[in-house]
Amino acid sequence: MAHETHLRDNLKVHRDDFKLNVKLQLVALIAEQAAFRQLRSVEQLGYITLLRLRNDSGIHGLQFIIQSIVKDPGHIDTRVEAFLKMFESKLYEMTKDDFKSNVNALINMKLEKHKNSSEESQFYWTEIISGRTPKFDRREAEVDALKKLTQQELIYFFDENIKVGATRNITLSVRVYGNQHLAEYNSQKSEAVQPNTVQIDDIFSFRRSRPLYASVR
Template sequence: EPLSLSERPQNRCVQLDAGTELWLRQHADICPPLQREHSNEDDVNSAVELYLQAGKDGRPLTMLVELIAQIVSKSAEQQLRTEEQLGYIVWCTLRHDAGVVGLRVIIQSSSRDAQYLDERIEAFLETVPSLIEELAPDDFADYRQALVDMKLEKDKRLREETARWWQEIVPHATRDFERSARDADVLTKLTQPQVLECWQTHFARESKTRRKISSQTFAPHHALPPPPSAPHIVLLDALEDQLAYKRSLALWPAPGAGWPRTSPTESLPDRAPAAPPPPAPAAAGALPAPPTCGPALASS
């Protein structure tokens, strides 16, 4: 017999502790012997992924995080890659994990170690509130419309359409097959104060509800810095410590849990009813179609 819904394995995302930073570091000096034996000593790149967890996938939260990433990404590249020249790879985008969304910034660098990269990302993130506040209304509307256009862009290949349907069945488990249209409808109503409030609530460094993971990988030629002394930073270098800490955390609901098929507070954008197809031309010599039965005839 097939497994019941409660018996089927589910991917669930851990809920990071609010107000805490998790640092996961990888370096040849602290990695297990087997990993050290098979590491690439010629790799000159260090890298960091700074991830800020926002919350459960839903509207308008996911749209707000996407819009923030849309606004911040160009400034991040300009500051961290062009001006500070930390590395060629600088990436700021939405991250979606098992029904949970967040903002992530990735940098790969051969000249700086991962901890320094984390510090420079944090310094840049301090400037984001003023970036949002000083954004001209027309520029904000352009960012928002660009994201709306991206949502409503038609699939160019069959595999794109297939992937879009399947992600609603398997990873998202929301069966929200009108996601793009609904997302675009919500996006058109978002305002700058809403975006700023979302940032201050979930991503600002001084926020008590901020949830952060800094995943740091050090190149062999970069020395491992001393452990940070800040009380809100939890340092997890050993894999055993990481697994133990992970088991101590609460879990977000499974993907799709509680996601309504329809919501009383949202609806699809108004669409004109599709015009009926024109009648097919009658073949030569074909008999005319019989008249449609009216209510009286149908009930007799």
């Protein structure tokens, strides 16, 4: 067993949709630096601390990745939840100017021209192989959606999908315990499973038990 402890929290949010995509992207843009500062710099949970967007065959979401030699995954999981609660306040209290500044920053990122033919080719191939319906006008359509987005719509999206305890919040927590955290592993494994939580011991059986999404094409 490795010395490092590893946690991946995957928050599944929505299927591919321009309006929902830009809301999720904007939340990630606003939260990314705050997450690194709080979880890495202030709490020093792990030497690898990431918050990034994720797309699994057309299902979009957020992913926290934290790798540590000092804290066990159970503890880190609680700190990720604490960060989301703290970020909730940051989002609610954001000024109109800050909201507009973040929207414009994301628009500028999307309008940036491809640096070379390889980068342009990669954009089109990503559309083809990503598991979602290819939309080669994605950047233009998402820019248009951003220009129409209101601050209240972003808050409502966060409350419905990402906020701790949100009705549509679906989180997959993948925990890898290093050998220095065996005691925590044994203790947490014997704890009662929390309400609205499923402990997955056999990933293959769990996958077979789940309903399938309809085709995104």
